[in-house]
Amino acid sequence: MRTTTFDFSPLFRSSIGFDRMLNALDAASRVETIDNWPPYDIVKTGEDDYRITMAVASFSQDELDIAQEQNMLVVSGQKASEDDSRYLHRGIAGRTFKRRFELADHVKVVGASLVNGLLTIDLKREIPEAMKPRRIEIAAGPALPGAETKQIEAELQAA
Known part of the structure; x- marks a missing residue:
């Protein structure tokens, strides 16, 4: 290729x-x-809201880990221990995984849940107030208030 x-x-x-x-x-x-495992979806649920849904069948809540490090979201899973069963066929994957998602600036994880084998992670972009667009007032008149020219007075010396 x-x-x-x-x-x-x-x-x-x-x-x-x-x-x-x-x-x-x-x-x-x-x-x-x-690596296509585990399968996942990324959905935009609102203007600044996103959701990642991962199919993690056979993993319990204790076997999954979600960490956000600056602009990187890392989801990993590791089975606690292998049982001693003798499988005739094993079709449910239970292998260790680590999936990384690059996050844009100001995107934060706001919640996660595990229901029926689906891990759902909710994300929100929260732009700080200082970075949001703001309207600037235009002053009318010859000068801004408080910006008058000030005269510096020299000290008079006695002769």
């Missing part, structure tokens, strides 16, 4: 502040072998 790589270095010369996005594109172009 032939792979195509893209050179993003010209974009670094003409863009400022997009290095995280360009690095993510570069990493995506170097995708390793894709």
